[in-house]
Amino acid sequence: MALGRKTGGREKGTPNHSTAEIRSLATVHAAEAIERLADLMRNAENETTRLAAIRELLDRGYGRPALHADIKSHVDTPPxxxxxxxxxxxxxxxxxxxxxxxxxxxxxxxxxxxxxx
Structure with missing residues (x-):
């Protein structure tokens, strides 16, 4: 950085063309991929595969669940x-x-x- 300013790369707000292209290609197959996950959820012989398909469908439909940490500490003496x-x-x-x-x-x-x- 020169004088606290960004001096290289894309300007702010300019889309990354590679990312946009990959996203566009993936979108073409999204419906088929979801159908396949639903088929695996219903018909896979392996329980692990069925659960993985269920998890993927729920993550895409509702988002991943928030991670919570329950941290408890026991201190014998106060600071x-x-x-x-x-x-x-x-x-x-x-x-x-x-x-x-x-x-x-x-x-x-x-x-x-x-x-x-």
Whole structure:
């Protein structure tokens, strides 16, 4: 990017011709594909195949179900007030946070993280 502006590629709002072409070709076969899924749902000998066809039909007709995570945590002790911590405890927290951030950056850039940082 130059001066905070996008300098290459398509302009915003310009359709991707390859994607549009593939979508157009797929649309031609959509009705036949749905008919085949319905046939598999009703007549497949394998229960796994029938269930997969049912899932595909429902996903296309109603959308995929939302994913929900029920996360529960049990903490034996409440978090301590930072004003009650020693300088050494606070420095350890800062050091650990910096190491985690460095690790995340290294993973994001594809580099191996070294523990000697």
């Amino acid at each position: 301590r007030d930072y004003r009650e911590m020693t300088d050494e405890e606070l420095e350890a927290i800062i050091y650990e946070a910096r190491a985690e951030r460095e690790h995340e950056r290294a993973n994001a850039s594809g580099k191996a993280w070294r523990s000697d940082h």
